[in-house]
Amino acid sequence: MQFSREGISDDMLKALYTAIVKPRMIEEKMLILLRQGRVSKWFSGIGQEAIAVGATMALDEDEYVMPLHRNLGVFTVRKMPFSKLFLQWQGRKEGYSKGRERSFHFGSNEHHICGMISHLGPQLAIADGVALAHKLRKEDKVSLAFSGDGGTSEGDFHEALNTAAVWGLPVIFMIENNGYGLSTPVNEQFVCRQLADKAVGYGMKGITIDGNNLLEVYRTVQEAREYCIREQKPILIEAMTFRMRGHEEASGTKYVPKELFEEWGKKDPVKNYEDFLLKEKLLDAGAIEKIRETIQQEIEEGLEIGFAAAPIVPDVAEELADVYKPFRSVTTDTSAMARSEKKMIQALSEGMKQAMERHDNLVLMGQDIAEYGGAFKVTEGFVEQFGKARVRNTPLCESAIVGTALGLSIKGFKSMMEMQFADFVTVGFNQIINNLAKIYYRWAQHADVVVRMPTGGGVGAGPFHSQSNEAWFTHTPGLKVVYPSTPEDAKGLLLAAFEDPNPVMFFEHKALYRSVSGMVPSDYYTIEIGKARVVQEGEELTIITYGSGVHWAMDYARRHPDRSLYILDLRTLLPLDYEAVRIAVEATGKVLLLHEDTLTGGIGGELSAWIAEHCFERLDAPVMRCASLDSPVPFAVELEQAFLAKGRLDEAINKLAQY
Numbered sequence: 001m002q003f004s005r006e007g008i009s010d011d012m013l014k015a016l017y018t019a020i021v022k023p024r025m026i027e028e029k030m031l032i033l034l035r036q037g038r039v040s041k042w043f044s045g046i047g048q049e050a051i052a053v054g055a056t057m058a059l060d061e062d063e064y065v066m067p068l069h070r071n072l073g074v075f076t077v078r079k080m081p082f083s084k085l086f087l088q089w090q091g092r093k094e095g096y097s098k099g100r101e102r103s104f105h106f107g108s109n110e111h112h113i114c115g116m117i118s119h120l121g122p123q124l125a126i127a128d129g130v131a132l133a134h135k136l137r138k139e140d141k142v143s144l145a146f147s148g149d150g151g152t153s154e155g156d157f158h159e160a161l162n163t164a165a166v167w168g169l170p171v172i173f174m175i176e177n178n179g180y181g182l183s184t185p186v187n188e189q190f191v192c193r194q195l196a197d198k199a200v201g202y203g204m205k206g207i208t209i210d211g212n213n214l215l216e217v218y219r220t221v222q223e224a225r226e227y228c229i230r231e232q233k234p235i236l237i238e239a240m241t242f243r244m245r246g247h248e249e250a251s252g253t254k255y256v257p258k259e260l261f262e263e264w265g266k267k268d269p270v271k272n273y274e275d276f277l278l279k280e281k282l283l284d285a286g287a288i289e290k291i292r293e294t295i296q297q298e299i300e301e302g303l304e305i306g307f308a309a310a311p312i313v314p315d316v317a318e319e320l321a322d323v324y325k326p327f328r329s330v331t332t333d334t335s336a337m338a339r340s341e342k343k344m345i346q347a348l349s350e351g352m353k354q355a356m357e358r359h360d361n362l363v364l365m366g367q368d369i370a371e372y373g374g375a376f377k378v379t380e381g382f383v384e385q386f387g388k389a390r391v392r393n394t395p396l397c398e399s400a401i402v403g404t405a406l407g408l409s410i411k412g413f414k415s416m417m418e419m420q421f422a423d424f425v426t427v428g429f430n431q432i433i434n435n436l437a438k439i440y441y442r443w444a445q446h447a448d449v450v451v452r453m454p455t456g457g458g459v460g461a462g463p464f465h466s467q468s469n470e471a472w473f474t475h476t477p478g479l480k481v482v483y484p485s486t487p488e489d490a491k492g493l494l495l496a497a498f499e500d501p502n503p504v505m506f507f508e509h510k511a512l513y514r515s516v517s518g519m520v521p522s523d524y525y526t527i528e529i530g531k532a533r534v535v536q537e538g539e540e541l542t543i544i545t546y547g548s549g550v551h552w553a554m555d556y557a558r559r560h561p562d563r564s565l566y567i568l569d570l571r572t573l574l575p576l577d578y579e580a581v582r583i584a585v586e587a588t589g590k591v592l593l594l595h596e597d598t599l600t601g602g603i604g605g606e607l608s609a610w611i612a613e614h615c616f617e618r619l620d621a622p623v624m625r626c627a628s629l630d631s632p633v634p635f636a637v638e639l640e641q642a643f644l645a646k647g648r649l650d651e652a653i654n655k656l657a658q659y
Contacts, residue, residue, distance in 0.1 A: 001267060003215045003276045013215075013282055017273060018291050020053045020214055023072040024270045025295050026082065029303075030089075034249055038307075039089060043103055044245035045070030047212070050269035051176050051239045053077055054217030055144060058225060064130045064410065066114045066123040066145040069104055070176065070243070074146075078111040083302035092309040097443050098322075099312045106443045114410060115443050117434050120148065121156025124173065125400040125431070128160055129407015129415075131169035135232065136363070136389055136413075142228045143407070144172040144221070150181020152198070153189050156430075159400035161236065165202040166395055170228035172221065173236045176211060178243040183255040196238035204234050211239030212269040242267070323477045325446040325501045332492070332525035342520040345513040347487035348494060349378050352416070354524045355498040356386050359414050362498065365392045365401050366418030366452075375420050376454060376513055398428035402451070406435055409448040414498060422455035422507065423467045436503040437478030447503040450494075456509040456548055456596055457628075457644060462635035468547075468597040468628070473505045474574045474606070480529055481574040483507040485550035487518040489571055492527030500529060509547050516551065530572045532580035538564035541590040541656055544581060544607060546570040549594040552646045556653065563657070573603055578610065585611055589620035592656050596645055599627035621659035626652035 005013060027046050033039045045052065052073030056065055067074040075085060080096075088095030089103060097106040097115075107115030114130075116123050127145035134141040151157060152175060164171045175195050179186055192198065199206025205227070209220050217239060224235045242264035246252050253261075277283040283291075342350065356362055364379060364386075370393040373380030383391040394401045398419065405415040419425050425432070436447040457466035473481050480502055484490040490508065497504040535550060540563055543553045550569045557565050568584040570577065585591050591611060593604035604625040611623050628645045641647055 001210070001213055001272045003213065003273070004219075005215065005280070008215065008219070010282055013277065013280075016053070016057060016214055016218065017277055017283065018295075019057055019073065019077050020049050020270055020273060021291060022076045022295050023049050023053065025292065026072060026076070026299060029299055031249070041103065041248060041250070043069035043248045044243070045072055047244035047264060047268065048176060048178060048241045049073050050214040050217050050273070051174065051211045051241060052146075054214050055172075055174055055221045058218050058221035059144060060141065062112055063141050064112045064114055064127070064143045066116065066127050066143070067104065068116050068120060068123070068146045068148060068176075071104070071146055074113060075104070075111075078113060080108065080111055081302070082298050083305040086302045086306035087309055090306050090309065091312070092306065093312045094309055101442050107445060108443065109410070109445060114445075117438075119154075119156075119430055119434060120151040121154035121160075122399065122403050122431050122435055123147075124156055124160030125163065125403025126407040126410070126435070127171045127173075128164050128167070128169055128400065129404035129409070130411055131164065131171045131234075131407070132167065132363075132404060133408050133411030133413055134170060135168070140229045142170040142172055142225050144174060147173065147175050148181060149175060149177040149179070149186050149195060150184065150189055152195055153181075156399055156403070159395075159397035160403065161198075161202045161204065161234065162395055163397055163400045163404065164234035165204050167392075168232045169234055170232060171234040172224050172228060173234060174221075175236070175238045176241055177238055178241045179260070180243060180247070180256070182247040182251065194238055196236055199236040204236055206236040206238070208238045208240065211241035212267045212272070214269055214273045322444075323441050324480075325440050327500050327502065329496050329500060329529045330526060331528040331531065334521040334523075334525050337521040337523045337525065339519040339521050341517055342487050343514050344487045344490050344508070344516050345376060345378060347491040347520045348508060349380070350520070351491035351494040352379065353382065353385070355495055356382070356390065358524060359498060361412060362414040362416070363390050363392065363408060364416045364418070365394050365405065367394055367396060367420045369393060369418055374418060376510065378418075398424055399431050402428040402431035402449070403435065405449040406431070406439070406447050410445060414448045416450045416452060416498070418452045419454070421465045422453035422469055423464050425451070425453065425469065432473070432479070432503070432505070433476055437476045439478075440502070441478060446501040448501045449503045450497045451503070451505050453505060453507045454510050455507045456511055457633045457640055458511040458548065460635060460637055460640060463632035466633035466640075468595070470505070470507050470573055471597055471601055471603050474603055478503065479574060480504045480572070481507070482529060482572050483546045484571055485509075485512065485547050485569055487516065487520045489527060489533065489569075491520055492525050493529065493571065495524060496526040496529050499526060504529070507547065511548060512551070527571075530575045530577060532577035533569045533571055534580070534584075535567035535569050536565065537587065538566040539588055540564040541592060541653065542566040542568065542584045542588045543592050543594055543653075544568045544570065544584055545594040546573065548596050549645070552649055553594060556649055563653070576607075578614075581607065581611065582615055585615040586618045589618055590656050590659065591619070591623045592652055593623065593625045594645060594649065594652075595627055597627060598630050599625060600630050602627050621656055624652060624656050
């Protein structure tokens with residue numbers, strides 16, 4: 001292994017040695033503890049330390065890194081105390097995630113590290129968002145995201161690289177090619193000669209380097225950083241290395257040919273670099289021993305602290321409180337505001353425009369939302385007023401854009417992503433469910449993101465443009481799910497969603513965009529998220545609904561003035577306004593749960609269970625549901641009308657009233 005020290009000071013050469021020895025010594029100790037049964041699991045990066053250490057040392061301390069399992073060197077270079085790292089690995093409350101995450105699935109804004117999730121690929125898009133924040137602020141900074149060779153097979157890899165290339169983002173994508181994705185060799189992952197060859201397909205620069213040569217990694221990342229800042233472009237670096245242990249220790253290494261261990265053992269990044277420094281007379285045996293003694297002392301002291309820490313005593317109230325970043329949503333007094341009649345789509349557009357004016361850190365992203373104004377023209381004219389930097393057309397890559405939105409949030413931005421149709425959210429599902437929703441609970445990083453979801457049927461759009469999929473998200477702690485039914489609520493709730501630092505899934509029924517009008521306050525105002533609205537009071541029976549169901553219930557009430565109906569519009573589906581539900585149940589004793597979503601698994605089932613559990617004594621009849629058929633949404637008008645719950649509403653009300 002040839003080392004070139006050109007342009008690197010003696011002090012830096014020695015600092016790099018300390019930096020690469022530390023993770024190796026920690027790992028060696030952890031493997032001993034694992035064999036002793038004193039720790040439960042370990043993902044080893046032995047043999048790959050030069051990549052994490054060299055790359056992180058080449059960055060500024062305030063530049064974000066998105067590491068993976070084998071990047072202990074990122075954490076140690078960023079000066080995370082070993083004692084706290086060990087508390088994290090032991091699942092103690094004093095660790096970085098209060099015992100809620102394992103091994104390296106955590107982040108720290110203090111150290112500018114973004115914690116991974118097990119799905120690996122989504123980290124790459126977060127780096128896009130961080131880099132976009134730097135670009136918008138005109139900062140000479142980069143972000144760096146790690147990927148394994150196996151991770152390059154994921155769609156998130158393609159989406160993140162493509163987005164970074166199209167938007168000209170200063171991101172360093174670092175592939176650690178260690179030959180295996182768990183037990184799957186690289187020849188079963190890809191057929192190109194080198195993974196760096198993929199770069200040309202995205203119009204970006206690609207480099208392959210010796211990932212075991214610490215100085216080559218350090219210098220390459222330094223040069224890559226300068227290139228990304230100067231050219232405002234991303235770069236792909238493939239670092240060739242080898243994993244000397246199993247995927248995790250329990251996996252073993254029987255699937256790896258023995259000769260590979262012999263070959264790569266000679267390329268040990270720590271031993272070779274140490275020999276180089278001895279040869280250059282920058283270190284001697286005594287200096288090396290002193291460095292190792294200092295590190296060993298920190299390890300032993302950290303172990304003592306970690307083993308002495310008490311097991312966690314669960315606090316249910318604290319666990320629930322940490323699902324969301326604390327925020328008090330409020331309802332503005334609009335009584336003195338001027339009002340004008342607006343369609344729902346106009347109210348939404350006005351609200352978003354006022355949010356852009358109030359929050360200069362708000363960025364809008366989505367397919368065709370700039371010059372075209374979006375599929376439904378909600379953002380028409382925005383690009384002329386706010387510019388393409390803040391109103392951004394995106395490639396067709398929902399996952400990458402959700403991840404980018406999270407990256408923006410990490411850097412203090414607000415963002416809105418428009419799903420062109422709510423149906424398309426499946427392509428970004430992982431980012432929403434596992435990144436946005438869980439990140440605050442995991443390591444206290446909020447996700448200030450609004451995902452707008454044009455939803456619903458009744459417009460003859462068929463099974464892929466008509467789904468009511470809000471229930472998918474009401475089952476996910478950490479998300480807020482909002483679903484207005486009127487223009488006034490749409491504007492006020494959207495503005496509240498932009499103020500809320502938590503991720504909000506904001507559902508907008510397409511059929512209501514231009515068919516529903518109402519008087520809407522002209523100024524900026526908010527409506528409290530999590531509060532239902534009483535549409536009308538009555539004594540005979542209660543209809544609890546939201547979205548299009550509100551209008552179906554109101555239409556029924558107009559057609560049947562002899563019926564005294566209590567109609568409750570939930571408006572927010574997560575969190576639910578259970579107190580309003582209780583009052584609505586007690587008002588009549590008979591409850592019909594109405595929604596456009598399919599029957600099985602719809603939120604009506606959850607509400608029915610809650611009412612039966614908490615309001616049973618006040619019921620005069622079984623809780624009944626009126627929902628759409630348990631089938632995909634059909635295209636033909638006649639079939640769609642038969643599918644929708646609206647067609648069964650009269651029958652359901654009569655059945656309940658006669659009980």
